[in-house]
Structures are given as structure tokens and as C-alpha cells.
Amino acid sequence: MASVKLESIIEKMKLENLTPDIDISKIKITQPDINRPALQLAGYFEHFEATRLQIIGFVEYSYIEGLPVARKKEIYERLLSCEIPAIVFCRELKPDELFTEIAEAHKVPLLMTKKATSAFMAEIIRWLNVKLAPCISVHGVLVDVFGEGVLITGESGIGKSEAALELIKRGHRLVTDDAVEIRKVSDETLVGSAPDITKHFIELRGIGIIDVKTLFGVSSVKDTQNIDLVIRLEDWDKDKEYDRLGLEEEYTEYLGNKVVCHNIPIRPGRNLAVICESAAINHRQKKMGYNAAQELYRRVQESLARGRSDEDEDE
Structure with a gap:
């Protein structure tokens, strides 16, 4: 207890x-x-x-x-x-x-x-x-991106810490690397924080442990952050079909709370930091009532309706 x-x-x-x-x-x-x-x-x-x-x-x-x-x-x-x-x-x-x-x-x-x-x-x-909230520990990186708590998960060595480091250099804030303690504060809110032993540290393969707070200043770190979005990194599979519209949200669950989740395939040349930033901004935009995928769908439907109307007039 x-x-x-x-x-x-x-x-x-x-x-x-x-x-x-x-x-x-x-x-x-x-x-x-x-x-x-x-x-x-x-x-x-x-x-x-x-x-x-x-x-x-x-x-x-x-x-x-x-x-x-x-x-x-x-x-x-x-x-x-x-x-x-x-x-x-x-x-x-x-x-x-x-x-x-x-x-x-x-x-x-x-x-x-x-x-x-x-x-x-x-x-x-x-x-x-x-x-005193119920708490679990998960493997991942938690970053505050434009005020949205983005939890980056995936297999060990896939590039989570490197993506977090690039986000920090772009002005965003690290909450925790490697281990994320998730607390269920309410039925709608999950709060992530770092274990005391790894607070403000990032592990980079080939370099070792770096202290983010010392290298980039106190403005680059944060103690706690609500978890608003999960980005799951995975190796690119050419035989797998990936969502290209985003009309339907996918979710993952922690402590009984559902969180929006994006599966991002990794391949050389993809800028993870820009993808994470775009996902965070897009998620914020959806919370504010605008969904780009639905807007595209509406435009397509209107275009099809106009096309049918023009065909009826020609007849």
C-alpha cells in the first residue's frame, strides 16, 4: 500500500x-x-x-x-x-x-x-x-512537447533517447528517460514522473550517461507531466499497412485509463523529433475541435457530391 x-x-x-x-x-x-x-x-x-x-x-x-x-x-x-x-x-x-x-x-x-x-x-x-495514486513503471521516454505529455515507447535501442535528445535541443522538456513512473490521479488523468535515481539523466549508446539539466539548463527538464499521447516506435515493415489518414483513433491502456496511441514505423531518413512535434500539435488541435483527417474526408465527400450533381445536369 x-x-x-x-x-x-x-x-x-x-x-x-x-x-x-x-x-x-x-x-x-x-x-x-x-x-x-x-x-x-x-x-x-x-x-x-x-x-x-x-x-x-x-x-x-x-x-x-x-x-x-x-x-x-x-x-x-x-x-x-x-x-x-x-x-x-x-x-x-x-x-x-x-x-x-x-x-x-x-x-x-x-x-x-x-x-x-x-x-x-x-x-x-x-x-x-x-x-498515493496507483503507480506502475513502464519502459519509455516522457517529454513535454508544446505542453502535451508525449510518452515514447518501443523496443530497446530503437531510438527513443535520441528522439528525446533532439526534442530537448528544439526547446522541449525532458521528464524521464528509460523508466517512467505512471500514476493514476483520476479516471481521466495519468501523471508521469522519473524515479529519483535516474532523474534528469539520459542514456545514449556509445556515449553513456548525460545530465540533461547540467548540459541544457533547468528549462530543459520537468519533474512531472500529464500523459496525453503515446508514440510507439517500431521497425519499418514493408509488408505491413500503416494508417495514412488517422480517421479512427487507436488507444493504449495504463491503469485502466485509455490514452491515444500512434504506431510510428522507423526507417533511415525519418526525423523522429519532427514527427513527435507534429503528433503533439495535431493532438492538441483535435482537443480544440479540429480534425484534419475528418476535414479531408468532408472535402472528398463534397467533391464527390458535386461530381454526381454535375453528371445529373449533363444528362
């Missing part, structure tokens, strides 16, 4: 630890959902998801401030005795001494952020969704 260390969340979200004496090194978050324990503070604990990160905003804070001390102690004990990974107070709100005392007794970390509750919730959910 994927997990994120609480320490990573504190560092990423710039949270202040209000209970530094509690050891948080082994605390992990295993799901992207969060919970605002308003009903629990009111005494309703049915279906309480204690394993989620708990968020306390101004409404919850105002409610517990108005409770009598005896009731506070009762609710605090019941809430904090659950196996809660951490509680975050938004808007720089600080828990009272009784809350802090009971939290430390039950070893529940208390954190604080300056951000508004809704803004913090949106940010933490988005970030956790990416970090």
Missing part, C-alpha cells in the same frame, strides 16, 4: 509542529481523503474515519471554545484516543492547553498552518492524490 510520511507532509505544506516531543518519524498517511471532525466534536463517532488526516477550521474551533470544561475533557479523550495520524489547525488557530495535554498523552501530533481551511484542504487533497 502506498503511503506518505507525515514528515514529508509537514515539509511540503510548511506546517508548524505544536507537539515537537512526539516522535512522528514512523507516522504515515495511507489515503488522500481528509476529515473535518465537526460531528465527532459534537459527540457522534459512528463511521468516523480516524485513519485520515484531521483538519480543524474556524467553525470547529469556535464550537469547542464554547464547550464547558467537563464536556471538553470528555470529547477530547474520546477523539484523541482514536488512532489519528495527525490533526492540523488552520488559520494559525492554536489548541487550548487541555487539548494539547491529552493529545500528547495519546501521542497524536498537532500541527498548524497559516492557510485558510478550504485552501489548505484543496491543496493537501490534490498533493496526496498524486502521491
Whole structure:
């Protein structure tokens, strides 16, 4: 099961630890959902998801401030005795001494952020969704081409890295070479990234490993990128028929999500970088509502219709 260390969340979200004496090194978050324990503070604990990160905003804070001390102690004990990974107070709100005392007794970390509750919730959910998304690793190269995430796949040695290098020299950005970690962020979105060990590196046969970030600058690399298009490179087969119109889209599937896929035959003289650029621009154009293949088909149909009309008039 994927997990994120609480320490990573504190560092990423710039949270202040209000209970530094509690050891948080082994605390992990295993799901992207969060919970605002308003009903629990009111005494309703049915279906309480204690394993989620708990968020306390101004409404919850105002409610517990108005409770009598005896009731506070009762609710605090019941809430904090659950196996809660951490509680975050938004808007720089600080828990009272009784809350802090009971939290430390039950070893529940208390954190604080300056951000508004809704803004913090949106940010933490988005970030956790990416970090905890289902993940697979595939062999290929991922490049940001004109803002479109192009995943180049194919047999080892077919020229994926060389195509990526040419794209980088033409001003596009490398995400990862050789191994692509694909995360399913939603039913429509796949996000690709590089393993930490190979980040910003490209392997070129005959030369070895090169550091793209060092050679071409920080503008030539990117940490993550949505995968919009797959280009599968294959050796040219003269006996095989290749799609020359593109009227029907072909798809490949990763983690249950379908992605548009083009099979590109390789032979001497074909410029892979230009082909990848053209495929990315054409894909963007289709998303904007224009399909060149359909436009050609429409023109052919109109031409045929005019030809039949002219024949009818001649008769």
C-alpha cells in the first residue's frame, strides 16, 4: 500500500509542529481523503474515519471554545484516543492547553498552518492524490512537447533517447528517460514522473550517461507531466499497412485509463523529433475541435457530391 510520511507532509505544506516531543518519524498517511471532525466534536463517532488526516477550521474551533470544561475533557479523550495520524489547525488557530495535554498523552501530533481551511484542504487533497495514486513503471521516454505529455515507447535501442535528445535541443522538456513512473490521479488523468535515481539523466549508446539539466539548463527538464499521447516506435515493415489518414483513433491502456496511441514505423531518413512535434500539435488541435483527417474526408465527400450533381445536369 502506498503511503506518505507525515514528515514529508509537514515539509511540503510548511506546517508548524505544536507537539515537537512526539516522535512522528514512523507516522504515515495511507489515503488522500481528509476529515473535518465537526460531528465527532459534537459527540457522534459512528463511521468516523480516524485513519485520515484531521483538519480543524474556524467553525470547529469556535464550537469547542464554547464547550464547558467537563464536556471538553470528555470529547477530547474520546477523539484523541482514536488512532489519528495527525490533526492540523488552520488559520494559525492554536489548541487550548487541555487539548494539547491529552493529545500528547495519546501521542497524536498537532500541527498548524497559516492557510485558510478550504485552501489548505484543496491543496493537501490534490498533493496526496498524486502521491498515493496507483503507480506502475513502464519502459519509455516522457517529454513535454508544446505542453502535451508525449510518452515514447518501443523496443530497446530503437531510438527513443535520441528522439528525446533532439526534442530537448528544439526547446522541449525532458521528464524521464528509460523508466517512467505512471500514476493514476483520476479516471481521466495519468501523471508521469522519473524515479529519483535516474532523474534528469539520459542514456545514449556509445556515449553513456548525460545530465540533461547540467548540459541544457533547468528549462530543459520537468519533474512531472500529464500523459496525453503515446508514440510507439517500431521497425519499418514493408509488408505491413500503416494508417495514412488517422480517421479512427487507436488507444493504449495504463491503469485502466485509455490514452491515444500512434504506431510510428522507423526507417533511415525519418526525423523522429519532427514527427513527435507534429503528433503533439495535431493532438492538441483535435482537443480544440479540429480534425484534419475528418476535414479531408468532408472535402472528398463534397467533391464527390458535386461530381454526381454535375453528371445529373449533363444528362
